[in-house]
């Protein structure tokens with residue numbers, strides 16, 4: 510049976526996906542590359558530098574900046590993002606997510622965090638959720654970002670569980686691809702269209718139902 514859950518953070522525990530979007534959008538506009546929410550779906554789950562590359566490619570400007578200049582752009586975005594997340598409190602947990610996590614703990618499931626964000630531990634702390642997670646994958650130790658399975662494989666490894674005994678929960682297309690490639694049961698939070706590769710999907714975290722997920726994962 511299932512023994513662990515590996516969670517994404519941004520867009521699953523809290524709505525920081527929206528802040529990432531706001532911060533990238535502002536940077537995009539500053540450098541003459543405006544984009545919308547549909548394009549932003551391609552940035553969810555993607556590391557800071559890879560996100561910048563995708564935006565520059567969208568504007569055909571990937572060769573207009575040196576590596577040092579790109580690092581400044583990425584760091585400007587991160588400074589803006591850090592301002593946006595300054596006010597996060599436990600009230601910013603997405604609907605139902607705390608009850609879901611508590612139900613998982615009550616069932617004896619082991620929990621790990623697999624966020625691509627270097628700000629992940631700070632956000633987890635601000636949400637008051639650090640103690641629920643036995644393991645947090647450090648994204649700076651990874652060779653490949655999502656959609657590569659590495660971050661989820663590592664999450665299961667840190668829990669000491671085989672991937673097949675873990676469920677992964679994500680709001681990003683790249684994240685669902687990573688969970689599937691890791692051989693875990695994938696649960697998507699988002700629209701049917703963006704979550705079409707997920708084994709099971711819900712439109713809101715409020716609809717995450719532990720019993721339903723455990724049944725579906727066991728039946729796969």
Ligand code: BG6
Pocket residue numbers: 518519526529552553554555556557560587624625626627628629681
């Ligand atoms: C992911 C987000 O969790 O973390 C991405 O979905 C973000 O949007 C990535 O780019 C990296 O985050 P950070 O905080 O290290 O820039």
Ligand code: MG
Pocket residue numbers: 517518519520521526553554679680681684
């Ligand atoms: Mg996410």
